[in-house]
Amino acid sequence: MTAPLTPPPPPHEQSSHHAWPPAGAGHGVGARDHAVAHGSVHGNKGEDGPGMRTDVREAAVIAVALALSGALLGVLWNWLAPRVPLVGDVVDGTWVVYLKDTEGEQSVGVDGTFTLLALAFGVVSAVVVFLVRRRGGVPVVVALGVGGLLGSLLAWRVGVWLGPAQDVLAHAKEVGKGVTFSAPLRLAAKGALLAWPFSALLVHLGLTALFGPRDPEPVGYGPYGEPR
16 A cells, blocks of 8 residues: 555644634634724713713703893893983873984994893803813703893893883873983894804804814724724
8 A cells, every 4th residue: 555645734734724714813803893892882981071961960050050141231231221312291281202312323222232242241151161161062052052042031121120111101200391311221123132142152163163172083903903
């Protein structure tokens, strides 16, 4: 019986040709991918900041603070807004009230003063919120919008309450015929109530885009699980 002409390959050569991929390699790569995916989904809760409950709680505090600061806006509006002069007179035994200066622009100035103050409050509130909480997020944006609108409404009512009397006929009778007195504060352009929330949202969006924290770039992995 003759010996075979071609000897069988050594054991290490057989393993190199027939054992690809190496035993356990697929399991190792899969395990690493699973660990990476699992860590990206579940392992970074502590790194992503507080949870949704904390975000909502902070947003509620921001909204309440902005709404209450509307009282200051109302005080400033009552202090800085121009006065509309009125005059009372008696015609056929009936008291009437009319504008002293029919071509005056004081009424426009009242609305303009409120709008400018509201824009300034929106800018300041957006800057303060961004400095306190740089992460941003949907709850903060909603808080800025809702808080700014509520603050504008409160400022409107506070300014009217602090301003001249609302009953112009009674006021004319009180001061006397032909005596000039100030008309009550009125916000004719109701769109001015949106100046605060709009300016706050725009400024906060710009600050977040320019100076907000950036998300880390995702790390890629090669076919063997090594970082690229």
